[in-house]
Amino acid sequence: MPGEAQAKRVYITTPIYYVNDVPHLGNGYTTIIGDALRRYHQLRGHDVRLLVGTDEHGLKLEREAQEQGLTPQAFVDQMSVRFREAWPKLLVEPDDFIRTTEARHESLVRDIWQRVAANGDLKKGHYEDWYCVGCESFKTEKELLEGNICALHKKPVERLKEETYFFALDQYQDKLLDLYAKSPSFVEPDSRRNEVLSFVSSGLKPLSVSRTSFSWGIPVPSDPKHVMYVWFDALSNYWTALGGWDSELTKRFWPSDPHALPTKSDDPMVIHLVGKDILRFHAVFWPAFLMSAQMPLPSKVYAHGFLTVDGQKMSKSLRNAVDPLRLARELPGGASTLRYHLLRAISFGQDGDFDHAALLERYNADLGKNLGNLLSRVLGLCVKNTGNTAPAFEQAKRTDLDNAFLKDVQLSLAAAREHWDAIEPHRALEATWAASSRANLYVDQAAPWAEAKKGDLARVETILTTLVKVLEHLSAFIAPALPDKANEMRAQLGLQPLAPALNRDLLAIDFSDAPARPLGTATPLFPTLDAAGVAALLDSLVPKAEPAMNESTQPEKPPAAALPSGAPLSEPIAYDQFAATDLRIGIVLEAEKVPKKDKLLKLKVDVGEASPRQIVAGLALSFAPEGLVGKRVIVVANLAPRDFGKGLVSHGMLLAAGESNSLSLATVSDDVAPGTKVK
């Protein structure tokens, strides 16, 4: 459209999902939000782009491929397809799908790396620490659970020592704080912003950004025995997917000024949607990388919460049991119903509960009764009274009742737009449905059937055309959440499908006069479910309760297998060094939880001495205190006392092995006396 102002530009990204995972409700949720926002902006006539993709590098995938006898590339190829094919089934239509193994990505990541290096922010050094294959990252000991278990993946970490490049993250502490201060909406919601703030304020350390211990990654330019740390690689996708330095898309969708704040109004809005678990990478590392490379920053990192399912934590098993694709197939109203519920029921940004019963209630109440039935009754009235046409819509014919109705609708829909702009889908939909409720009220107030009985056809026509006009608007306003249903609704209203175009606002509220026009054929848009139908669906869709104990007391148990075979052994030691450790058999006499310390138990242990010792151990996630009493344990008896503050001192430690939440205490048979030496 020549001559028109440039459309507002919006670039929305979801995380690229690690291909070892599958599309599940959690990442489906993020992706649906992204698509709903994309559709909203598209309807407003904005220049919008949605990027999704897959993260395909790392040790974990290299090993997985090996186990399956595939090359890494072949393995990730087959895995990536699952995501690519999943999203359209949720009515998600991304503009691009980036894979970190694509050449277009790799070459540009190398460019970024070189700019960061040129800026003097990459230094070679050595790193030795625990490494979690699941996270693709080193863990400080403080981040690990009892028994060197990764807190996120509940799997044992490995001891790795290797040459690595360090990124000078510490040099960016002040600049990041400055960014958060000057651009308060860079991280949202506020509670997450505070967390980021406190993390950065507490001090940043250089960040290890390369590996030499595996090869499935992007080689470091000029030092190809290193591959890039997976986050350096992965985060860059948001930018590389646009095509790089001088590409058309980069100019359109990435801000141009590396020194400007990301809120400059004439720049494109770059919105990263992320789960709260990966906020730090996006809100700290990513802008620091970009600053170092002297590249412009995104506008906003929005971290949403986690979902529980029917009030329960989404464990691995549940996560697999709640399959969004299956819901999209089996729910009445299909993917749109799922989308609507996710967008409407969960306050975006907060943790939320995905409740199957609430979903069906909402389907019946909001979709079936409130909106679906409204459409049905209005169209039915039109068939009976106006020859299935929408009569001319004319201001002059309207009464106060009609105008009050339109005024309220106008207010609600305007509010809905504002809420979409503010990334508050739940509020936007609430406001949209307020307009629908208002229309139901108006039908009753205006009572066109009564006017028809009186023979006042002109009045009937005015009422019905007013309703049809509002339904037209509703059909567009529901489209971000319920794209297919929006167009079905429009077909019934005798309208063409929504056809977004740049600078054309399809969510404009237009109550200007319009001529009469024919309507389409009415058919229930959202057939309501009766009680039996609800029960049957619930029975089929709700994951069956775990047969064993409930989740909270018995967290998911990784396989009993210990460290992966690749774990390097520690350096050999002489016998004397071992002998210096005085291991004794002890019997637990008392055990209690240490208040305010998640993981600590305070024990009284008889190690054959005059009086029992107090030992503080990080066992609380695995053992109920009372379950330990009477157990024989192996105690490191000559360990220096350790003070936990407030007079809580530990005299020794216990040997334990296994998984974080299901630790196994090293023990001996019952006939060994306390104090017996172990060697």
Next chain:
RNA sequence: GCCGGAGUAGCUCAGUUGGUGAGAGCGGGCGUUUCAUACGCGCUAGGUCGGGGGUUCAACUCCCUCCUCCGGCACCA
């Protein structure tokens, strides 16, 4: 333990700079209309606004304190 957030009707939550009798949606109960997908509309919640103190003419809204929940950090040598 430190930092942050939150505790308001059965459920999910709104409640602006402190001020007329504390709200919405859903569910439940009662009533009612008949155009409609047994759908709509109206009425109905006797809630100590987590507990306790305080400031004030006046506090859900400010201060202190305690409790609980949720995050983040810390805590297992």
